[in-house]
Each structure stands twice: as structure tokens, then as C-alpha cells.
Amino acid sequence: MAKRIFMATAAKKDYLKGLVPYRIKRYWAYIAATVVALVLPWIKVGDNHFFLLNFDHKQLHFMFVRFDMQELYIMPFLLMLLFLGIFALTAFAGRAWCGWACPQTIFRVLYRDFLETKLLGIRKNIKNKQKEPDWSKTENKVKEGIAILIWSALALVAAADFMWYFVPPEDFFKYLQNPAEHTVMIGFVLGVAAFLVADVVFIKESFCVYICPYSRVQSVLFDEDTLMAVYDPIRGGKIYEGHGEEKHKIVNKQKDVLAQNPDNECTACES
Ligand code: SF4
Structure with a gap:
């Protein structure tokens, strides 16, 4: 029997040869999404951004075209297109957005799988992501403190990047030199960063289960032809x-x- 089990496992390995696991392909998608999110606010064509909703100068930039406040009526249409696109993606490809591009997933992979597991070794491996590390060990508590510090710095970058879609980088860094006059912007960035620390470190996957509105509507968008990654x-x-x-x-x-x-x-x- 043991021999049969070994042969069957070996045969499976042959059939998997040369196949890049989806787990690895997801990492590529995460890197691509992160690079796009970080680089896009810096790209300008004819002084216009790809997307910028600037309350400061009362402008909307979309696809490198500038609209002024009188033309803001196009915003609801953009939002409708965004939601229709997400709903269509859900109907065709199930939880593809959640698994491949949602910032919540990317941040948790970065924090739990890279910082906690690979870099600091708090978790032995990521085979069972539900299993909590042994928090009774002082060593793990110290390492967790280091992980929170590193993540806090990254959360500040993420919060600033989010802000660049409302205050362009060329203004953002100018305003930072004069913080007393831009307390709302700075408070917003700090608030978003604090939320990201609370979410990624303490709320974890409960965000998807109890808070995210998109997860509430997903199941009604699925039909028999929707692609789903479920146990077979x-x-x-x-x-x-x-x-x-x-x-x-x-x-x-x-x-x-x-x-x-x-x-x-x-x-x-x-x-
Ligand atoms: S349920 Fe919501 S927060 Fe969670 S991965 Fe999906 S879209 Fe992101």
C-alpha cells in the first residue's frame, strides 16, 4: 500500500512539472498592482494625471484629460462603470478581485506571509494561515513589535500613495514642508495609516467577513458558470x-x- 501511495504521489509530481503554481502567479499580480498604484500618480501627460480628484484646485483628471468642477457630473457615471465592471468580473471570475488585486489581501500577504513568517520567523510556515503563533514566547512578542513598526512605516507610504490620487505628488511634498497650514491633509494621511495598522495587524481577515460591503453581495452575483476556487x-x-x-x-x-x-x-x- 505504501508503495502505491508513493507511486501515485510521484506520478502527480510528474504531471505538475513545469507548472507555475497560482500561488506564485498571485505574487506576480500583487507586485504588478503595487507598482501600478505607486507609479500612476507620478505619470503626467500634458500636465494631466491618469486619475486625480483634486478638491484643492477643483479639478478631475481622468485618462489624462482634465475636467473642471462644472463637469463633475461625469463622476457618478465613472462610479457606475466601476461598480458594473466589478460586478461583471464577479459574475465571470468569482472572487478574482479578492484573491488577486484587493489591497486588503496584498497587505495581509505582505504582513503575515512576508514580515511575520519569512523575515521574522514568528510563524513556522504559511501552510496553515489560520494557525496563530505561540504568543506565550517573549521572543515572538518582541518580533511582533518589530513587525508592527515595519508595517507602520509601510502603512504611511500606502496612505500617502492613496492621498496622491486627491493631492498630486508635486503639491503633496510642497505641502509637507509647511505642515501647520495643511493639517487636514496630514491628519488624513495619519488617520488612514493608523486604520491600516489596526486593520492588518488586529482586524485581519475579520475585515472581509464583517466589514467589507463587497463580500456581502458576492454570493448573489455567482451563478453555475462562475469560476470559483473551491475544494473539489x-x-x-x-x-x-x-x-x-x-x-x-x-x-x-x-x-x-x-x-x-x-x-x-x-x-x-x-x-
Ligand atoms: S472581501 Fe473585501 S476586503 Fe476582503 S479581499 Fe474581498 S474585496 Fe478585499
């Missing part, structure tokens, strides 16, 4: 039994899944 018991093997509150796990290790059928592909990662 036919491919992976049966790991749960029962329904609702009665539902319970019947296997915890990969060898138990393979014992059901050596072709089962579940790795019992619990993620």
Missing part, C-alpha cells in the same frame, strides 16, 4: 462529513486521504 472532493478526496453545524473533519493527514484512494490530490494543508 472528487479530485481531492472526502475530508468532511455531515452538513451545517454537524459538519466535521474525518481526515487530518495526507496519508489518510491517500488511504481512501491513492489518486486523491488533497495535501491536508488546512489552508
Whole structure:
């Protein structure tokens, strides 16, 4: 039996050869989204930005075209297009936005997977993202303090980047030299940064479950043809039994899944 399990696992590895996992492709998407978000406010064509809603000069820039306040009636149409685009994406590709481009996901991956796990080793690995580190260890508490400090600096950059879509970088840095006259702008940046620290460090995935309005409407936008990344018991093997509150796990290790059928592909990662 052990030999059969080994052969089946080896065969799976052959079939996976040369395949870049979606987990890695998501990192590429995160880097691309971050670079675009950081670079876009700096790009100007004919003195106009790609997107800028500037209350200071009463202007809206969109696709490098400048509109003044009298033309602000186009804003609702832009918002409608944005929401229709997100709804269409959800109907076709399910939670693609959540998994591949949402800042909440990118920030949590950066904080939990890179800072807490890879850089500081508070978590042993990211196989089971739900498993909390051992907080009784002083070493882990000190490392968590360092992680919060690093993230606070990054949160300030993210908050400033957000602000650049309302106050362009050329004005932003000028205003920073005279903080007493721009307390609203500075207070806004500090407020957003403080929220990002609270969200990413303490609220974590509960933000998606209890706060995000988009997650509330997702399920009604799905139909039978929507692409969804969900567990497939036919491919992976049966790991749960029962329904609702009665539902319970019947296997915890990969060898138990393979014992059901050596072709089962579940790795019992619990993620
Ligand atoms: S549920 Fe909301 S906050 Fe969470 S990943 Fe999706 S869009 Fe982002």
C-alpha cells in the first residue's frame, strides 16, 4: 500500500512539472498592482494625471484629460462603470478581485506571509494561515513589535500613495514642508495609516467577513458558470462529513486521504 501511495504521489509530481503554481502567479499580480498604484500618480501627460480628484484646485483628471468642477457630473457615471465592471468580473471570475488585486489581501500577504513568517520567523510556515503563533514566547512578542513598526512605516507610504490620487505628488511634498497650514491633509494621511495598522495587524481577515460591503453581495452575483476556487472532493478526496453545524473533519493527514484512494490530490494543508 505504501508503495502505491508513493507511486501515485510521484506520478502527480510528474504531471505538475513545469507548472507555475497560482500561488506564485498571485505574487506576480500583487507586485504588478503595487507598482501600478505607486507609479500612476507620478505619470503626467500634458500636465494631466491618469486619475486625480483634486478638491484643492477643483479639478478631475481622468485618462489624462482634465475636467473642471462644472463637469463633475461625469463622476457618478465613472462610479457606475466601476461598480458594473466589478460586478461583471464577479459574475465571470468569482472572487478574482479578492484573491488577486484587493489591497486588503496584498497587505495581509505582505504582513503575515512576508514580515511575520519569512523575515521574522514568528510563524513556522504559511501552510496553515489560520494557525496563530505561540504568543506565550517573549521572543515572538518582541518580533511582533518589530513587525508592527515595519508595517507602520509601510502603512504611511500606502496612505500617502492613496492621498496622491486627491493631492498630486508635486503639491503633496510642497505641502509637507509647511505642515501647520495643511493639517487636514496630514491628519488624513495619519488617520488612514493608523486604520491600516489596526486593520492588518488586529482586524485581519475579520475585515472581509464583517466589514467589507463587497463580500456581502458576492454570493448573489455567482451563478453555475462562475469560476470559483473551491475544494473539489472528487479530485481531492472526502475530508468532511455531515452538513451545517454537524459538519466535521474525518481526515487530518495526507496519508489518510491517500488511504481512501491513492489518486486523491488533497495535501491536508488546512489552508
Ligand atoms: S472581501 Fe473585501 S476586503 Fe476582503 S479581499 Fe474581498 S474585496 Fe478585499
